[in-house]
Amino acid sequence: MNTPILSANAIGMRFESASGPVEAIGNVSFDLREGEILALVGPSGCGKTTLFNIITGLLAPSRGEIVIASDRAGQDVGYMLQKDLLLPWRSVIDNVILGLEVRGMARDKARAIARDLIEAYGLKGFEDARPSTLSGGMRQRVAIMRTLAFDPAVVLLDEPFSALDFQTRTLLQQDVARIIAERRKSAILITHDIGEAITMADRILVLSTRPSTVIRTMDIEIPRDARDPISLRSDQRYNDYFVSIWEDLQLPNARVA
Numbered sequence: 001m002n003t004p005i006l007s008a009n010a011i012g013m014r015f016e017s018a019s020g021p022v023e024a025i026g027n028v029s030f031d032l033r034e035g036e037i038l039a040l041v042g043p044s045g046c047g048k049t050t051l052f053n054i055i056t057g058l059l060a061p062s063r064g065e066i067v068i069a070s071d072r073a074g075q076d077v078g079y080m081l082q083k084d085l086l087l088p089w090r091s092v093i094d095n096v097i098l099g100l101e102v103r104g105m106a107r108d109k110a111r112a113i114a115r116d117l118i119e120a121y122g123l124k125g126f127e128d129a130r131p132s133t134l135s136g137g138m139r140q141r142v143a144i145m146r147t148l149a150f151d152p153a154v155v156l157l158d159e160p161f162s163a164l165d166f167q168t169r170t171l172l173q174q175d176v177a178r179i180i181a182e183r184r185k186s187a188i189l190i191t192h193d194i195g196e197a198i199t200m201a202d203r204i205l206v207l208s209t210r211p212s213t214v215i216r217t218m219d220i221e222i223p224r225d226a227r228d229p230i231s232l233r234s235d236q237r238y239n240d241y242f243v244s245i246w247e248d249l250q251l252p253n254a255r256v257a
């Protein structure tokens with residue numbers, strides 16, 4: 001778990017806008033270790049989504065660099081968003097194979113990979129269903145399968161559960177953390193939900209308001225098999241982590257504007 005699969009080295013980002021420059025990211029550095037889930041928690045507007053866009057290469061940083069220790073150009077990073085962005089006219093299986101198709105894989109081979117994921121992660125029998133007939137939680141399951149299908153080294157999760165109801169969200173947090181571990185992926189999770197970060201992450205980075213810096217890095221030492229919703233909420237360590245991150249976010253430079 002100790003080799004970094006991705007390093008963010010002194011990333012800074014300044015946008016030029018009509019009303020003047022916006023310093024979004026001040027100076028952010030971190031390593032994502034192999035097999036780890038790293039959560040980024042920070043106030044609204046501190047540049048979390050911008051950081052993801054820099055990691056995927058959609059944006060070039062103003063300062064610093066991202067280094068990914070993988071040699072499979074273009075297959076390094078998978079992205080899962082709050083909105084599932086499933087294509088409504090495609091069936092579940094044809095949504096899962098989307099990334100593989102784009103990469104030129106033969107349809108039969110792509111469908112075999114998708115079928116394995118669908119069976120392993122609880123949507124067997126729904127292969128031919130349209131997304132509109134599924135619940136929000138099921139749609140997000142399809143979205144994570146689509147992200148995993150092309151076997152990215154790093155998975156970016158941008159508030160993937162925030163549009164779901166509490167119960168569905170709680171179940172999916174555990175499921176997705178388990179799926180990422182089973183598939184031996186490394187992941188970065190953006191979330192506003194401190195409880196979600198503690199439930200899913202091995203490590204949490206707390207960011208300040210913009211221009212953001214890392215205020216704190218916290219290892220979550222609760223074993224994964226003790227992270228079910230009931231055990232967690234009665235674990236004193238959960239409360240200690242929660243309070244400590246909450247207090248970090250009340251710091252003057254981290255207060256939500």
Ligand SMILES: Nc1ncnc2c1ncn2[C@@H]1O[C@H](COP(=O)(O)OP(=O)(O)OP(=O)(O)O)[C@@H](O)[C@H]1O
Nearest residue numbers: 015016017022024043044045046047048049050051
């Ligand atoms: N293209 C752009 N031009 C100018 N300013 C921008 C641009 N993109 C983002 N910003 C600004 O940079 C800051 C960081 O935005 P970003 O969306 O990355 O924050 P965030 O931490 O993901 O926010 P939230 O938690 O609300 O989703 C914000 O103040 C935003 O207004």
